[in-house]
Amino acid sequence: MRMTKLMLLAFLALFLVQFQTNAQQKITIYTVGDSTVKNGRGDGTGGLWGWGDYIGQFLDSTKVRIENHALGGTSTRTYQNLGLWDAVYKKLKKGDYVLIQWGHNDDGPLNDTIRARGTIKGISDKSEKIVNMITKKEEVVHTYGWYLRKVVKEAKEKGAIPIVMSPIPRNKWKDGKLPRNNTSYGLWAKQIADQEKVTFIDLNDRMASKLEKFGEANVTGTYFYKKDHTHPSAKGAVMAATSIIEGLKVSTNPLKNYILENPVIKLPRKTNLFLIGDSTMAENNNENAVGWGVMAPRYFDTTRVNIVNKARGGRSSRTFDFEGLWEKTKSEIQPNDFVIIQFGHNDAGKIDSEKFRGSINGIGDETQQVNRADSLMETVHTYGWYLKKFIRETREKGATPIVMSLTPRNEWPNGKVEQRSTTYVKWAQEVATEEKVDYIDLSDKVAQKYQVLGQEAVKAFFPKDHTHTGRAGANAVAETAAEQLRGLKKLKISDLVLGKKEMEELPPLELVK
Incomplete structure (x- = not known):
C-alpha cells in the first residue's frame, strides 16, 4: 500500500514538472x-x-x-x-x-x-x-x-x-x-x-x-x-x-505560423432576463391587452441581453408554480442570468373555487388544503411564500432575482392613482427585504407618471379595462421599469439597459412594429 502511494506521489510530481516545463516553453x-x-x-x-x-x-x-x-x-x-x-x-x-x-x-x-x-x-x-x-x-x-x-x-x-x-x-x-x-x-x-x-x-x-x-x-x-x-x-x-x-x-x-486554420470564435454569452408574472407583463396576442414585457426589449441592449418573457395571462404566484410554469422557466435559467418576479393582480382571487388561483394573504408560512375540481389535493401557501420560493430557487441556479411590485390599475379614488400599497405592494417589498434582494416599487413609479399626465391622458393607455394596457400604456410601464433597473448600479443588469440619452433618441412608438 505504501509503495503504491509513493508511486502515485512520484507520478504526480513528474506530471507537475512536465506541466510547468510545457508552460515555460510556450511563447x-x-x-x-x-x-x-x-x-x-x-x-x-x-x-x-x-x-x-x-x-x-x-x-x-x-x-x-x-x-x-x-x-x-x-x-x-x-x-x-x-x-x-x-x-x-x-x-x-x-x-x-x-x-x-x-x-x-x-x-x-x-x-x-x-x-x-x-x-x-x-x-x-x-x-x-x-x-x-x-x-x-x-x-x-x-x-x-x-x-x-x-x-x-x-x-x-x-x-x-x-x-x-x-x-x-x-x-x-x-x-x-x-x-x-x-x-x-x-x-x-x-x-x-x-x-x-x-x-x-x-x-x-x-x-x-x-x-x-x-x-x-x-x-x-x-x-x-x-x-x-x-x-x-x-x-x-x-x-x-x-x-x-x-x-x-x-x-x-x-x-503567422501559430495561426489556427479554422478558429472557432466564441463571443460572450448573452445574459438572459426572465420575466415571470401575469397578463400585465405577458404577451397576450391582444392589442388591447399588451403586457409591458412585450415592449421591454426596446429599452435594452439586445446585442447583449435576451428578454425571455415567461409571464402568462391569468396566473397568480400560486398557479404559476402549480401549473409547472415556474419549473419550466427554472430549467432554462443559467448562472449570471436575471429573473424579474411580479405577481399580485390575480392572487386576490378565490382560493378554493372557480379558477383556483388565489393565494393566502401575507408572506407567512400559513397553508390551506384545497380539494380542486379535478379531485387533486393542493397545499396552498401565502403570496409571499411563493415569491420566496422563486427567489431562492433562482439563486440556487446562480442567477439574480429582482422583485417588482404589480402595476397600478386605471382607478382614481379621490383623484389619486389606485395602488395596493397595504397589500401586494407591501408584501412584495417585505419579501424582498427579508430575502435581501433588490426591490422596485413599479406601482409607485408608474403612478407618479400617471399623476403628471392626468386621468384623461392615462385613460387612453387602458383601451380594454382598468387593468390591462394597450401598446402605448405597456410602453410607458416598460420604460419606467427599465429606468428603475438602470438605477440598480450594483447589478450588471443596469449596464444592459439603454442610457437616458439613448432612450430619448428611440424612434417614436408609432414607427415600431
Whole structure:
C-alpha cells in the first residue's frame, strides 16, 4: 500500500514538472496599448471590448499564450510613465511577441490637470520640458514616434519580436466613408516600424474597409454603439482581431505560423432576463391587452441581453408554480442570468373555487388544503411564500432575482392613482427585504407618471379595462421599469439597459412594429 502511494506521489510530481516545463516553453504574446486593445477590466462592461481580448482565439493555445497588458486611457507616454511598459519589459524573453497599438489618446493636451497624456506629433527627436500639472514634477515630453520607438527597441533588446499596428478607426462617418489616420498616427506608426525593420499592420485601413462594406446603419449598433464611436462591441473587437490576423498571414512574421486554420470564435454569452408574472407583463396576442414585457426589449441592449418573457395571462404566484410554469422557466435559467418576479393582480382571487388561483394573504408560512375540481389535493401557501420560493430557487441556479411590485390599475379614488400599497405592494417589498434582494416599487413609479399626465391622458393607455394596457400604456410601464433597473448600479443588469440619452433618441412608438 505504501509503495503504491509513493508511486502515485512520484507520478504526480513528474506530471507537475512536465506541466510547468510545457508552460515555460510556450511563447508569450504580450499586447500593449490603450482601451481599444483592452477596455476596462476586459470583461465587456458597457458592451465594450478590445481586440486583445479576442486575438488569442485565432492562435494555437497549445504553443502560445496571451497576456493583455493594455490599459484604457493611456498614451505611448503615460503607459511608460506609469511603469506599465517596465512591467512587461522585465518579463520578456527571447522569442516572445509584443503587439503594439497606441494613438487614440496621444492627441490630448501635453499638460493639464486632468490627464496630461498628450505627445508631440510626429516621430522626430523634438521634445518639450514641462512641470506636469498632475505630478508637480518636471518632465520632458517627446514625440509619439519617440515613445513608440523606445518600446520597439527595448522589446528587440530582449530578443522579443515587436509588431506595430495603426490605431483602429473611429466610428465617425463622412459621406459614407470612415476617416483614415494614414497622415497622422497610422503614418507615424508605419514610419517607426519601417525604420526599425519590424512588422507593421495597417489595422486602421483593414478594419475601416470592412466596415464601409456594411455601411454606417449596419455598423452602428453591431460593431460599435451609438453611445461610443471609439470602443467596439465584442463583434467589432473580433473584426479588429481578424484584421490583424489577416495582416499577419500576408507578412513574413513568424507569428503567422501559430495561426489556427479554422478558429472557432466564441463571443460572450448573452445574459438572459426572465420575466415571470401575469397578463400585465405577458404577451397576450391582444392589442388591447399588451403586457409591458412585450415592449421591454426596446429599452435594452439586445446585442447583449435576451428578454425571455415567461409571464402568462391569468396566473397568480400560486398557479404559476402549480401549473409547472415556474419549473419550466427554472430549467432554462443559467448562472449570471436575471429573473424579474411580479405577481399580485390575480392572487386576490378565490382560493378554493372557480379558477383556483388565489393565494393566502401575507408572506407567512400559513397553508390551506384545497380539494380542486379535478379531485387533486393542493397545499396552498401565502403570496409571499411563493415569491420566496422563486427567489431562492433562482439563486440556487446562480442567477439574480429582482422583485417588482404589480402595476397600478386605471382607478382614481379621490383623484389619486389606485395602488395596493397595504397589500401586494407591501408584501412584495417585505419579501424582498427579508430575502435581501433588490426591490422596485413599479406601482409607485408608474403612478407618479400617471399623476403628471392626468386621468384623461392615462385613460387612453387602458383601451380594454382598468387593468390591462394597450401598446402605448405597456410602453410607458416598460420604460419606467427599465429606468428603475438602470438605477440598480450594483447589478450588471443596469449596464444592459439603454442610457437616458439613448432612450430619448428611440424612434417614436408609432414607427415600431
